[in-house]
Amino acid sequence: MQSRSNEFTVDIDVDDFEEKVIKVSYEKPVLVDFWAEWCSPCLFIAPVLSEVMNDYNGDVLLAKLEVDEGENMKLAGKYQVRGFPTIIMFQNGEEQARFSSARSKSFIEEFIEDNRLN
Template identity: 35%
Template sequence: MHFAHDVNADNFQQIVIEGSQTVPVVIDFWAPWCGPCKVLKPILEKLAEECGGKFILAKINSDENPDLAAQFGVRGIPNVKAVYHGAVVDEFTGALPEGAVREFIDRILPSPADELRAQAATLRASGDLECALRTLGEASQLDDRNEQIRLDAAEILVELERFEDAKPLLDSLSPVTLMDDRPRALLAKVNFALAGHGGADEASLRERIAAQPEDMESRLQLAELLVAAGRHAEGMDELLEMIRRDRAWNDDAARKTLLSVFSVLGSHPLVGEYRRKLTAALY
């Protein structure tokens, strides 16, 4: 089996895009007139055969495929780009010595933990969530600093409605990781679910609010319960009413909770509608 291929517009989708879903694909942009290209190409071909399929080498003649070169922003050759899961993950320009090329290949090859994470994703896609969780557990034992593994596991636990198990995984993520939309939305969803599972039921909370409209704690509990039940608009209406009555209550808790609902909803049309309502309530 050969692990180096001449690639053009006809087979680019199959070899580079589809191929990179399984293993990294190293693209070598070269041209026949390029002296350094003639030095680098045999090194890449040698390493591709040595690695035995751990990565695929895609050789693209930039003269014959100017559109592909332009698509990847190639300005000088040889230009080498590593693609994994359809995205460029590393690159270099020029003819590096073999030792430096080996270091480049080592950087882009997935670790055993990465491979287990990919297996877990396949299991999850097939519906075997429990086996996917076990596989992620094995991956985490190999690389306990990989927060993406923990995030994958938390996402599956949320899907299984095991919110109490997901919470410590999400709480263990670094502040930098929590800046991304995916973990923020998951954490907000877990917090709403846990809040909704405890405390008074909806009828009791509505009775309290009817008797005492300024009971902010009960309104907040009701809003969290409604959001946890998927009744997002009703929950956000309660939070807006809290903001209108006492914006500063409990260190601006209603507005902060409303922003958490936005994180849960993502690109849902309700977000734009309620952002406008929030602005009106605040000003």
């Protein structure tokens, strides 16, 4: 499992998704990174996402959900994740926006600014 690389990133699973994503999203945007260990683009985007989270200094949080197998894969199915990585922004308990594939830092920052409600 990828380890957290800053204080604004948490590793989550299906059991704490409600608490660490849905509930927190009422206070601030939460990006959920649906990723897999075997996925090269997932490994590429991980440090980029961490850098963006550091730049936002806690105003936006990142939750990393490894979906290689089991219950976490069911959660990916619930949100109709079709490829990896898929990053979904949650706000006010709901999906606000999403993108898939490895992207640049500037793309991710623009995605956040274009889609955040607060």
